[in-house]
Amino acid sequence: MFYTYVLLCKNIRDNSQKFYVSNTYNLRVRLNKHKSKSVKTTKKFDKIILIYYEACLNKTDARKRELQLKTGFGRGYLKRRLKNYMQIRGHS
Numbered sequence: 001m002f003y004t005y006v007l008l009c010k011n012i013r014d015n016s017q018k019f020y021v022s023n024t025y026n027l028r029v030r031l032n033k034h035k036s037k038s039v040k041t042t043k044k045f046d047k048i049i050l051i052y053y054e055a056c057l058n059k060t061d062a063r064k065r066e067l068q069l070k071t072g073f074g075r076g077y078l079k080r081r082l083k084n085y086m087q088i089r090g091h092s
Contacts, residue, residue, distance in 0.1 A: 001025070001055045001056065001057065002023060002024070002025050002055070002056045002057070002058060002059045002061070002062035003023060003024055003025070003027045003053050003054065003055055003056070003062060004021070004022075004023045004053065004054045004056065004062045004065040004066045004069065005021070005022060005023070005024065005027060005030070005031075005050060005052065005053040005054075006019055006020070006021050006050075006051055006052040006053070006069065006078060006082075007019070007020040007021075007022075007031075007034060007042065007048050007049065007050055007051065008020075008048075008049045008051045009042055009045035009047070009048050010045060010046060010047040010048075010049070011044070011045055011046050011047075012046045012047065013046070019075065019078060020034075020041065020042055020048075021066055021069045021070050021074075021078075022066060023059070023062040023063055023065070023066045024062075025059070027050075027053060031048075031050055034048045035048055051082060051085060052078065052081070052082060
């Protein structure tokens, strides 16, 4: 399986947060790399939370979904899809 995933990346110092969208074939290993500060684009964040993922049968489909979620429409989809989680957890 290949996974398209979304991380909520938070900085405690300036109280900022952002979505990070990517894909991988091994979600656990990739998440551990993010949390151990081994990924250049997310190492500056204090807290990294896996908030969403989708499984695909091949890499091409996972990559296409990643690109789709990175568009304005995709970001809007994620905000609507995760609305309750974000409100309950106080991330909004």
